[in-house]
Amino acid sequence: MNNLVILPLLIPLLAGIFLVIFRQNILLQRWFSIVAIFSTGVVAAYLLQMVADDGIQTLAIGGWEAPFGIVLVIDMFSGLLILTTSIVSFGCILFAFNSIGLEREQFYFYPFMLFLITGVNGSFLTGDLFNLFVCFEVMLISSYVLISLGGTKVQLRESIKYVLINIMSSTMFLLGIAYLYAITGTLNMAHLSVRIAEVGQQGLLTTVAILFLVVFSLKAALFLYFWLPGSYAAPPTAIGAIFGALLTKVGIYALFRMFTLVFYHQPEITHLLLGVMAALTMLLGGIGAVSQWDIRKIIAYNVIIAVGFIVSGLAVFTSTAVAGGIYYLIHDMIVKALLFLLGGTIIGIAGTSKLKEMSGLIRNHPLLGWMFFITVLALAGIPPLSGFIGKVLVIKGTMEAEFYWLAVIGLLSSLMVLYSVMKIFVNGFWGETYLSKEQEKGTTSGLLFPCILLTMVSIGFGLGVEGITFYIDQAANGLMNPDIYIKAVLKSP
Amino acid sequence: METLMALLIGVLFTVGVFLLLSKNFLKIILGTSILAHGTHLLIITMGGLKKGMPPIVRGENVSYTDPLPQALILTAIVINFAVTAFFLVLAYRSYQELGTDNIDKLRGIADE
Amino acid sequence: MKPNDVILQTVTKIVTFIILTFAIYLFLAGHHEPGGGFIGGLVIASALTLLYLAFDIETVREGLPVDFKVVAAVGVFIAVATGMGSILFDQPFLSQAFGYFNLPIFGKTELATAVLFDLGVALAVVGTGVTIILSISRDA
Numbered sequence: 001m002n003n004l005v006i007l008p009l010l011i012p013l014l015a016g017i018f019l020v021i022f023r024q025n026i027l028l029q030r031w032f033s034i035v036a037i038f039s040t041g042v043v044a045a046y047l048l049q050m051v052a053d054d055g056i057q058t059l060a061i062g063g064w065e066a067p068f069g070i071v072l073v074i075d076m077f078s079g080l081l082i083l084t085t086s087i088v089s090f091g092c093i094l095f096a097f098n099s100i101g102l103e104r105e106q107f108y109f110y111p112f113m114l115f116l117i118t119g120v121n122g123s124f125l126t127g128d129l130f131n132l133f134v135c136f137e138v139m140l141i142s143s144y145v146l147i148s149l150g151g152t153k154v155q156l157r158e159s160i161k162y163v164l165i166n167i168m169s170s171t172m173f174l175l176g177i178a179y180l181y182a183i184t185g186t187l188n189m190a191h192l193s194v195r196i197a198e199v200g201q202q203g204l205l206t207t208v209a210i211l212f213l214v215v216f217s218l219k220a221a222l223f224l225y226f227w228l229p230g231s232y233a234a235p236p237t238a239i240g241a242i243f244g245a246l247l248t249k250v251g252i253y254a255l256f257r258m259f260t261l262v263f264y265h266q267p268e269i270t271h272l273l274l275g276v277m278a279a280l281t282m283l284l285g286g287i288g289a290v291s292q293w294d295i296r297k298i299i300a301y302n303v304i305i306a307v308g309f310i311v312s313g314l315a316v317f318t319s320t321a322v323a324g325g326i327y328y329l330i331h332d333m334i335v336k337a338l339l340f341l342l343g344g345t346i347i348g349i350a351g352t353s354k355l356k357e358m359s360g361l362i363r364n365h366p367l368l369g370w371m372f373f374i375t376v377l378a379l380a381g382i383p384p385l386s387g388f389i390g391k392v393l394v395i396k397g398t399m400e401a402e403f404y405w406l407a408v409i410g411l412l413s414s415l416m417v418l419y420s421v422m423k424i425f426v427n428g429f430w431g432e433t434y435l436s437k438e439q440e441k442g443t444t445s446g447l448l449f450p451c452i453l454l455t456m457v458s459i460g461f462g463l464g465v466e467g468i469t470f471y472i473d474q475a476a477n478g479l480m481n482p483d484i485y486i487k488a489v490l491k492s493p
Numbered sequence: 494m495e496t497l498m499a500l501l502i503g504v505l506f507t508v509g510v511f512l513l514l515s516k517n518f519l520k521i522i523l524g525t526s527i528l529a530h531g532t533h534l535l536i537i538t539m540g541g542l543k544k545g546m547p548p549i550v551r552g553e554n555v556s557y558t559d560p561l562p563q564a565l566i567l568t569a570i571v572i573n574f575a576v577t578a579f580f581l582v583l584a585y586r587s588y589q590e591l592g593t594d595n596i597d598k599l600r601g602i603a604d605e
Numbered sequence: 606m607k608p609n610d611v612i613l614q615t616v617t618k619i620v621t622f623i624i625l626t627f628a629i630y631l632f633l634a635g636h637h638e639p640g641g642g643f644i645g646g647l648v649i650a651s652a653l654t655l656l657y658l659a660f661d662i663e664t665v666r667e668g669l670p671v672d673f674k675v676v677a678a679v680g681v682f683i684a685v686a687t688g689m690g691s692i693l694f695d696q697p698f699l700s701q702a703f704g705y706f707n708l709p710i711f712g713k714t715e716l717a718t719a720v721l722f723d724l725g726v727a728l729a730v731v732g733t734g735v736t737i738i739l740s741i742s743r744d745a
Contacts, residue, residue, distance in 0.1 A: 006698045014685060020678035062699040130565055137572045141579065148583055156587040157599045160518070163580055167525045168513075170576075174532045174569055181562070182539035571643075578737045585741075 005059040007043045008121040016114035033110040041086030048079040056488035067191035073127035076475035088337045091450040096238035098446035116142035129187040158234035165227045169218035176211040190489035201265035209263035220251025223277035233296035237344025245337035260479040275315030281308030286416030306332045313394040321397025323476035328390030338454040351441030360433030369429045380418040386462040498538040505531030518584040518594045529573040533566040617659035624652040642723030646730025677732025684725030
């Protein structure tokens with residue numbers, strides 16, 4: 001029992017409730033939310049060190065021990081993701097200070113941002129399948145509000161589709177839970193793993209596994225990504241950034257957890273399917289990114305490609321590839337948020353998101369330009385930036401496991417990523433400078449600081465990879481050996 | 494009893510999917526709601542219908558009905574209620590702003 | 606033309622109190638029997654909805670100047686805070702306790718911390734329920 005485990009969920013929740021009550025005081029809203037996120041990050045870092053020293057920490061809520069009650073579990077994998085979530089949302093909320101507008105701030109922007117983070121952290125923490133559903137819903141309902149907040153025509157049009165597709169996938173999630181409960185009689189993930197290992201993963205269970213695969217793929221935008229480009233391009237930058245960085249990643253986390261802990265007995269069916277879907281995601285997402293001429297759309301398609309790449313690490317299912325997937329997952333959360341923020345700043349300056357209508361921004365905004373360039377390199381996986389080590393390990397893992405087709409497509413997708421974001425750089429920053437400083441539609445004041453912060457984190461992650469390796473190896477080790485997790489949760493010797 | 498429930502769930506799913514495939518916002522929302530009800534019934538059927546006494550410990554040797562599915566669907570119903578309410582308001586606002594309640598007309602490239 | 610709803614208004618004035626009393630009964634019964642904060646809160650919300658139907662929104666707001674979004678937030682806060690209370694006693698989050706006390710009028714009474722949690726739930730349900738009704742009914 002360790003009550004600290006609940007804090008990453010509790011701090012943003014309490015802060016959000018508090019801010020609903022004090023709605024009018026914008027200054028209080030801003031500072032309170034930033035302090036709440038910061039303290040969540042501190043607690044997450046402390047917990048991470050605790051996990052590294054003493055192993056997995058658990059908390060049985062209300063004293064009802066697993067498998068009967070709801071249990072919160074923090075292992076290395078979820079701890080790393082919670083810490084990254086705090087860093088990313090810190091940057092996004094700082095960016096929102098100067099970009100989101102007073103109107104949205106008064107209509108509960110900060111509380112819903114905090115509730116979203118509550119849901120995300122809860123999804124990472126929980127050890128119970130139904131509780132995962134509830135945390136997903138907390139996150140999704142907040143995202144419904146955030147995506148439609150402000151009520152412009154584009155937002156309303158896209159949010160209707162977004163809400164509908166997510167309601168459908170939630171219904172399917174519940175269906176999967178019902179079948180799984182009927183077959184195994186438990187919903188605790190560790191207990192599920194034990195029971196499925198006992199009876200063997202027969203045809204029925206594999207079918208349920210594929211149902212879960214569909215559900216989480218819809219959330220993670222793995223192959224079933226058709227809803228993503230439109231809806232992530234609609235809301236303001238800060239919201240788009242937090243969506244792109246966090247929401248799909250929660251789906252990926254659920255895929256990693258379910259297909260390493262529970263449904264790992266028939267990789268020749270489930271993991272092969274994951275691999276095929278990952279390959280198709282990378283190819284189709286890449287084609288989408290290359291073909292677009294709208295900055296927001298290009299960035300949204302880049303989210304999709306990364307999802308494919310991370311999941312290909314899971315699909316191969318060797319410890320090298322899974323470790324690579326975790327590296328790339330963390331890198332991608334930071335860099336995608338950064339890419340969204342930089343793209344939003346560019347759009348703010350140029351007053352348009354169409355690449356063909358902008359040019360030569362680097363003359364007046366050298367810092368923005370070079371930061372974008374660094375981000376592009378990190379995305380493409382150029383050493384020593386943060387994307388490199390993840391890419392190397394995933395490709396190495398796929399090669400070793402003789403998934404050559406997946407490795408080739410993974411490398412090809414890197415080229416497409418490089419081409420598509422380089423297109424933004426070349427068209428936006430090079431060429432003749434149309435706009436003088438006076439003619440620009442927006443300013444960069446206050447917007448560059450969070451971008452610099454995230455760039456530093458990204459560079460730090462790339463250069464300081466030696467120091468992080470220990471944590472990530474432990475996370476991958478935990479995923480590849482479900483026994484460690486089961487022992488910690490069920491307290492069995 | 495289980496067979497009857499299975500038939501009912503099947504009917505609810507059929508109706509839900511049929512409504513979901515229509516073009517009108519309101520019908521789609523009703524479709525999601527009916528689909529959710531089908532799912533809730535499925536959960537309670539899957540957990541086993543009434544098999545014994547209410548699950549309050551009495552000390553003697555009796556069998557109890559599984560209380561978990563009921564707790565699960567109570568939570569799911571509340572979530573579904575909140576989401577449906579939000580979706581209704583959202584659809585109404587969209588109808589006012591966009592001037593249509595036809596999902597086919599939301600394929601906007603026009604203003605981009 | 607203003608509709609003639611004398612009967613509705615007169616009945617509402619009396620029935621509201623009956624419904625509210627029933628809601629409190631349901632809320633307190635919830636500890637051992639069917640009932641509880643959720644259902645109690647829903648019944649209170651339905652009493653308020655009846656008031657909104659019989660009189661108009663403005664009139665009720667004058668008599669009951671409460672922002673129901675804040676009510677919901679306070680409710681969730683109470684619920685979470687009772688959960689946090691257990692952290693102070695070094696118990697797992699959301700643990701509960703109960704005991705028997707001799708009170709002046711009631712005699713030997715069972716008091717449980719779960720009631721406080723339920724109070725939070727009830728307030729949250731009233732707040733969200735009324736907020737939903739009000740936002741759907743607006744500018745119709």
